[in-house]
Amino acid sequence: MKIKVINPNTTWEMTRTIEQAAISVKREDTEIVAVSPELGPASIESFYDEYLAIPGVLEEIKKGETEGVDAYIIACYGDPGLQAAREVTSAPVIGIAEASMYMASMLAARFSVVTVLPRIKTMLEEVVANYGMGHRVLNIRTTPMCVLDFERDPIAGMEMLRQEGRRAVEEDDAEAILLGCAGMADFANDLEEELGVPVIDGVVAAVKMAEAIVDLGKKTSKHKTYKFPEKKEYIGMLTSFGSQ
Template structure:
């Protein structure tokens, strides 16, 4: 099978890291195609960034490159619901996948993420997935997304500190890494902290493999029906066409 992993930001070094994480746990017969959109922010750390990234994500889903499933590799899951409208193939967000996986492995868990301004965004996302009672805390670090690429040693130090606090102070029984750029730290942190540490990229890839293996597709009966065909103008003109199969 072929899974297209979309990094909604345009930092190609981060896309390479996401690709490595996806391939590290994917089955040998799974092809991973990791891409960044042609347009969008270099990192996503605000509502503004997130909303502006969605058009690029939808463009990559519409141009599916023959993929059997898609992974949206940003912890805000930008454009996830809209992406499910433009294809009948499975679309998995890394936050949603990590939360579902954590709920099968532990009763209570904390998210460790980037800048403090992200906290409310993730809390709202967690609540939208019905997981507010399971997530006991969303912990932040002073590092932005790109900082984790530039200084992984400091990134690991801060994740270790916040992960330890989550276990000791939050009574968290698992840790979710709240940024796709943190994938490389998951295995080492798990050994140090003694609880499951879940990287959403890997969780989403494994979920996508399972759904494809089961032959399931996105329901098109109502909510995720293909968008009604209508005219779009300006830069969005090409989005007026749909991806309904012939």
């Protein structure tokens, strides 16, 4: 099967890190195609960034429909454009936040998220609420590091995650830790060993879920909510989106 992993930001160094995380857990017969869109922000750390990343994500889904893709993964912890993406394909589309929370709920009763800058906390609180996980997520812990800092200085990144992960276990009483950024995949195994609780990276969780869904032959429902968009005119920068 072919799984297309879309990093919604345009920083290819981060895309390559995400690709390696996906490849590390895939089956031998699974092909991973990791991409960044041609348009969008260098990183996603605000509602503004998130909304402007969505057109690029949808373009990559549309391309995938001609590339033989069996499933898509949106590799940003806000799951930007996830619902819209499900409208433009019948293939499964999985967000890494959604995947990590669903997987964690089968491994632990309560868990905390460790993520990047403080301003993203409200964004992720809304994601948690949208997935009905408010009763399971104990806390969303932030660090002073931005998304790309984890690429530039992985040693400092590991230390920040270690500190907040330890606080999550000791102060929140978290029974698992979710890494709230797609660029944190390299830290999961070491953190799990140190903290003594499951540490879940959303990219690897999404890959295994995608493989299972494709194996079962399941597709995105087109009965009502995720029907293909009605054809209509879009103008300006969005002209191409009118040709569904």
